[in-house]
Amino acid sequence: MTSPNPGSEHEGLVIRDNRRIDPETGKVREGAGKGAGQAPPAAPAEEPAPASGAGSGAAADLAAQLAERTADLQRLQAEYANYRKRVERDRVVVREQAVAGVLGEFLPVLDDIGRARDHGELTGGFAKVSEALETTVSKLGLATYGTKGDPFDPTVHEALMHSYSTEVTEPTCVEILQPGYRLGDRVLRPARVAVAEPEEPAAGGTGSGSEAGEAPADPEDN
Incomplete structure (x- = not known):
């Protein structure tokens, strides 16, 4: 009985030595550990995107x-x-x-x-x-004021003398006895003046008797 060819049992079988260290030389082989069947490194996992609601809330804050x-x-x-x-x-x-x-x-x-x-x-x-x-x-800023003929103003004038005159139509300063002084709008001392007013009208009397409008006498009794 003829035995089959010993090499036929291993036909198509390939044996590769993937050892990192060469047993004969004891050196590290180049390309060791990079076998054809080695899987590539996994890609890093991506971070999940934030939810749209959370982002809008943070922006509002x-x-x-x-x-x-x-x-x-x-x-x-x-x-x-x-x-x-x-x-x-x-x-x-x-x-x-x-x-x-x-x-x-x-x-x-x-x-x-x-x-x-x-x-x-x-x-x-x-x-x-x-x-x-x-x-x-x-x-x-000190300024003087008060001139003869100025209308009398009790807020800035102090009347020391008073008289009546036909030459004025309103209370008027006819004489300045002491000038007034002011600092801006503030009166430091009022002007001291003599004041004349229009002459008083003459007092008119009223008539008496019939001219005064007396009532007529009652007629005599018969």
Whole structure:
């Protein structure tokens, strides 16, 4: 009995040595571990996309916070602007009060200078000093007022004398006894004046008897 060909049993069978270390040389083989049947590395898993509802809610929260912070900043800015205006206004008032207090002490001196000028005594060095003083107080805002013929105004005039005159049609300052002084809109001292009013109308008497409209007498009894 003839035995079959020994090589026929392994026909189509291929044997590959995939060992990493060569048993004969003891060295690492090139390309070891990269077999044809080795599966490629798996791709990293993708992160799931956030849900649309969650994203819109976060955006709405950010918008609300931004609006709140903006409103806070606007409120702080308005409060600071009001604070600056109030401080500036108070500073102006304090300055005016201080200047008015100082200028008020100079009014008697200015009155003496005016009387000396009226009497022709304002000459020499005294005249120069007086002019310098008047110029200085004018720069600080002090102004005089009160002129003969001005209508009488009790808010800025002080009547020291009173009379009647046919030459006026309303209460009028006919003489300035002392000039008034004001600092801006503030009156430091009212002008002291003599006031004349229109002449009083003559008092008319009423007639008597029949002219006064007496009732007629009753007829005599028969």
